[in-house]
Structures are given as structure tokens and as C-alpha cells.
Amino acid sequence: MTQTLSNSDAFARYRPIIDDWEAFCDALKRPLPTCVWTNTLRTTPERLAEWMRAGGFDPEPLTWYPGAFKLAHDISPGNRLEYVAGLYHVQEEVSLVPPALMHVTADERVLDLCAAPGNKTAQLAVAMQNRGTLVANDRNVYRLRALRRVIDRLGVANTSVTAYDGANYPRESGEFDKVLVDAPCSCEGTSRKNPEVVHASSVDYFNRLSGTQRALLRQAVRRCRKGGLIVYSTCTYAPEENELVVDDLLEEFGAHALRLLPARIDGLASSPGITRWDGRQLSEELTRTMRLWPHQNDTGGFFVALLEKTAEV
Numbered sequence: 643m644t645q646t647l648s649n650s651d652a653f654a655r656y657r658p659i660i661d662d663w664e665a666f667c668d669a670l671k672r673p674l675p676t677c678v679w680t681n682t683l684r685t686t687p688e689r690l691a692e693w694m695r696a697g698g699f700d701p702e703p704l705t706w707y708p709g710a711f712k713l714a715h716d717i718s719p720g721n722r723l724e725y726v727a728g729l730y731h732v733q734e735e736v737s738l739v740p741p742a743l744m745h746v747t748a749d750e751r752v753l754d755l756c757a758a759p760g761n762k763t764a765q766l767a768v769a770m771q772n773r774g775t776l777v778a779n780d781r782n783v784y785r786l787r788a789l790r791r792v793i794d795r796l797g798v799a800n801t802s803v804t805a806y807d808g809a810n811y812p813r814e815s816g817e818f819d820k821v822l823v824d825a826p827c828s829c830e831g832t833s834r835k836n837p838e839v840v841h842a843s844s845v846d847y848f849n850r851l852s853g854t855q856r857a858l859l860r861q862a863v864r865r866c867r868k869g870g871l872i873v874y875s876t877c878t879y880a881p882e883e884n885e886l887v888v889d890d891l892l893e894e895f896g897a898h899a900l901r902l903l904p905a906r907i908d909g910l911a912s913s914p915g916i917t918r919w920d921g922r923q924l925s926e927e928l929t930r931t932m933r934l935w936p937h938q939n940d941t942g943g944f945f946v947a948l949l950e951k952t953a954e955v
């Protein structure tokens with residue numbers, strides 16, 4: 643007989659670190675709203691909102707992210723001509739957070755180390771207004787095809803694509819002002835749209851993934867210039883893949899070379915990262931990281947750390 647594992651059973655280990663367990667469980671039972679953002683290379687949020695209303699959508703502007711709109715969960719915005727014409731992109735609201743914390747500008751050199759299928763690359767390229775240099779890397783060449791389709795549709799022209807193992811990203815690529823590590827993870831935070839992730843999770847699996855995650859974050863720090871920023875993110879709850887990874891890297895590089903900056907966004911509810919897990923005491927600095935639980939903003943779940951490299955390593 644197949645046993646059905648409910649979300650609340652699977653995630654019970656997180657009960658002590660969730661501010662409102664009942665609200666968390668209720669949120670997981672609800673369908674996930676859809677979210678779109680304006681491609682400001684091609685149009686304005688006002689015109690996009692008009693087209694959406696004319697098409698029978700009821701776009702609700704996100705207060706914390708200019709040009710993005712929440713739509714009802716049963717809408718298919720990927721079927722519209724405006725989508726094909728690259729006037730907007732469809733992306734889960736909480737997935738907008740890591741690039742938003744990077745505050746990229748048009749004169750920077752930016753590396754997206756785990757970029758496919760390109761949602762955050764597209765967001766960064768548009769935020770840079772198609773200027774500067776953006777490198778989108780992923781070791782999976784099949785997933786890179788999807789990334790190319792996304793950036794072509796949106797008219798992105800400042801992005802080069804590479805297919806290295808990010809853990810060995812070549813030194814010859816030079817230094818970057820900012821590096822994003824949107825790491826491969828156990829994806830627990832996507833259970834509202836992919837219920838099967840609940841069955842795949844185990845502490846062994848988290849620990850296996852965390853080896854790759856440490857290696858990717860380590861290389862991101864190396865490839866970043868002194869004074870530059872690194873964002874580490876996952877769409878999972880497991881502390882083994884989040885605070886524990888960041889804590890290890892803080893210790894490895896030392897306080898003189900790497901420090902956490904507060905990861906917070908006005909208008910977006912979040913919780914601070916944890917400083918104790920499974921008997922292990924972590925750096926107090928970890929409270930500067932950001933946990934986004936599904937019930938806080940009616941989204942999926944995410945973890946984000948914002949790091950500054952303060953010395954050559």
C-alpha cells in the first residue's frame with residue numbers, strides 16, 4: 643500500500659522555526675497565484691496593465707517590485723500574444739527576490755552561476771537595461787536552450803552564455819562586481835506547484851546537495867571582486883542547504899574576507915535566518931539572511947543570503 647505523506651508531515655521538522663505553523667499548513671493547501679513582470683526594454687507597467695485588463699486579467703501590482711503583477715492562479719499568461727512578443731515574463735513572486743537584492747546597474751559585470759532556465763538572468767538583464775555585461779552560466783546544456791529562448795523572446799542583448807561546472811568557473815573569466823548563486827536544491831519551497839518534491843526529501847539528500855552548494859558558493863566568492871556582492875539563494879527550507887552552507891563559508895573565508903549584509907525588502911514579509919539547528923550553534927550573523935515562508939506573502943518558500951567580499955582571497 644502506498645502511503646501518502648502530507649505537507650505537514652513532511653515539513654514537521656521545521657515546526658519549531660516557523661512563526662505560524664497553522665498559517666503555513668493552510669498556505670500549502672492553496673493554489674499558488676501567478677506572477678508576471680514588465681519587460682521595460684519593450685513597454686511600461688502601465689501599458690502592460692491596460693493590455694492585461696483588456697484581456698480579462700485583473701492585475702494586482704506588487705507593492706515591493708515595480709512593474710510586477712499578481713494574477714489569479716487559474717490564469718495562463720504564457721498563452722498570450724503579448725507574452726510571445728516579449729512584453730512580459732512569467733515568474734513566481736518569491737523567485738524575484740534574489741536579483742532584487744543585487745541592485746545591479748548598467749555599468750557592472752555580473753555572473754549568474756546557475757542560470758537556467760533563465761528567469762533571474764532575464765530579470766538582471768532588464769534591470770541592467772541591456773547594458774553592462776551579464777554572464778549566464780549553467781552546466782546543463784539542455785536547460786541552457788530554454789534560457790536562450792527566454793532571453794531571445796525578451797530581446798536581451800547584454801548576456802553571454804557559458805556551460806561550465808560553476809564549482810570550477812574559470813579564473814580567466816576575470817572578476818565580477820556581483821555574482822548570483824541560485825543553487826540547485828531540494829526545492830521544498832515549490833511544493834504548492836510541484837507536490838512531488840515532498841516525497842523526494844530526506845536529510846541524506848539535503849546533505850548530498852549541500853556539498854555542491856558549498857562548492858558553488860566558494861567559487862562565487864573567488865570570482866567576485868573585493869568590495870563586490872554575492873547572493874546565495876535556494877527554494878528550499880532545509881537548514882542543511884541554507885544557513886549551514888553559509889555558516890561554513892563564513893568560517894572558511896574568515897570575517898576579514900566575507901560578511902553577511904542584511905537581506906530585507908520593504909513591503910515583503912520575511913523571517914530572519916536561524917542560528918541553531920540540530921544541536922549546532924551557528925554564527926549570530928545568520929539572522930541577516932532571509933527566510934520567506936509561503937504564508938507570509940502567499941508565495942512559495944525561499945532562502946536568501948546577501949554577502950559582501952571584503953578582502954582578496
Ligand SMILES: C[S@@+](CC[C@H](N)C(=O)[O-])C[C@H]1O[C@@H](n2cnc3c(N)ncnc32)[C@H](O)[C@@H]1O
Pocket residue numbers: 737755756757758759760761762763779780781782785806807808809824825826827854
Ligand atoms: C534552481 S535552478 C536555477 C534557476 C534559475 N536561476 C532561474 O531563475 O531560472 C539550479 C540550476 O543549477 C544548475 N546546476 C546544478 N549544478 C551545477 C553546477 N555544478 N554548475 C553550474 N550549474 C549547475 C542546474 O542545471 C539548474 O539549472
